[in-house]
Amino acid sequence: MSFVEYSERIREGDVVIIYLGHESMMPVKVQAGGKTQTRYGAIRHSTDLIGQSFGSKVTCSKGGWVLVLHPTPELWTVSLPHRTQILYTTDIATITMMLELKPGSVVCESGTGSGSLSHAILRTIAPTGHLHTVEFHQQRAEKVEQEFQEHRVDHLVTVRNQDVCREGFGVAGVADAVFLDIPSPWEAVGHAHTAMKRHGGRLCSFSPCIEQVQRTCEALTERGFHDLSTLEVALRVHGVRSVGLSLPDFGPDAGPDAGETPAPAPVHTSVAIKTTIPPREMTGHTGYLTFATKPRT
Ligand SMILES: C[S@@+](CC[C@H](N)C(=O)[O-])C[C@H]1O[C@@H](n2cnc3c(N)ncnc32)[C@H](O)[C@@H]1O
Incomplete structure (x- = not known):
């Protein structure tokens, strides 16, 4: 269930994801008179999109x-225009759960990057x-703000174009959770502490290198955060397939104990056998992901 309101029918100004296949999707802003070329031919926005139900062919x-x-x-994560490295769904799922986010939570984030998280x-x-959300690169801050408007979620977010390590998040004592994805998160830990509610909350910092993690953990401990834990999420995708196989079927009474009557002639039936292809690559x-808890102050 989602509390972001998705309309049932496509309207002018909506962003739709054109799905050509699992590996091929493109976001398109719907405009009266607009046309989008795909490898299957053109899509005319006025006749093919506006007024159609989301999910239509x-x-x-x-x-x-x-x-x-x-x-x-x-x-959006798999089709957005990249301005930066982004977070993907496996990490995102862990972050939202471990930060205990729910409807009504107030969250501070930096940097915004491409807005995937x-x-x-x-x-x-x-x-x-x-x-x-705080992003010090001006064009990135402007672009993500425009995307929030186009996706009709801008009422839920404030974008600040500033350096989080120098100026913080622009709020104090309001956040239930803080997320950091910047090169020097330890420099923002004090600002995170300020932004969080007095009765505490959860923090997560994402860093590619273990040296960054070590410095961040030091800063978190100095600031009184506890319950520190660092984890890495590795995804293994298993391919489970149903394979049709033709087997002789001797009927419900067939078999060694079927009685005196001779077994009926076998009928061939198709049976679905599940096979699992082990993951070839991870x-x-x-x-x-480093998590910590701010205690009540
Ligand atoms: C890797 S990207 C974040 C990606 C984002 N988590 C996503 O899922 O799309 C890091 C961003 O942090 C911004 N950044 C780095 N240092 C910053 C700072 N001190 N204050 C604000 N933004 C910063 C960068 O400009 C960049 O856009």
Whole structure:
């Protein structure tokens, strides 16, 4: 269940995800008179998109079809225009759970980057929570703000274009949780402490290198955070397939104990056998997630 309101039908100004296949999706802003080219032909926004239900199959000009989907955080993460390295769903799922985010939570985040994590946070904290996100790169801050508006979640978020290590999050005593994805998180730990509620909360810092983790843990301990734990999430995807196989079927009474009557002639039936393909490769190292709790002050 989601508290971010998705409309049922596509309207002008909406962002839709054009789904061509699992590995091929593109976000498109719907405009009256607009046209989007795909490998299956053109999609005309006025006739093919506006007024159609999200989730519909749309036939393109060359006869192939695509699906038109809501820009959910999961689909946005795999289709957004990258301005930076981003967080992916495996890390994001762990972060939202371990930060104990829920509808109504107030969260501080820095840096915003491409907004991959921000979109997942927004869906989790809607409809009454708020995200304060800090990004010191001006174009990135402006672009992500525009995307929040286009995705109609801008009422849930404040973007601040400033250096979190120097100026902090721009709020004090309000955050239930803080998330850091910056090169020197230890420099922002004091500001995180200030931003968090007096009765405490949860912090997470994402760093690719263990030396960054060590410095961050030192800063967290000095500031009185406790319950420190660092983990790395490794994803193993298993391919479970159903394979049709033709086996002789001797009927319900067949078999060694079936009685005096001769067994009926075998009928061939198709049986689904599940096979599991072991994962050939694992997702590589993304980063370490360090969690800590701010005690009540
Ligand atoms: C790796 S990206 C964050 C990606 C983001 N978590 C996502 O999922 O899209 C790191 C961002 O932090 C920003 N940044 C680095 N140091 C910062 C600082 N001191 N204050 C604010 N932003 C900072 C960078 O400009 C960059 O956009």
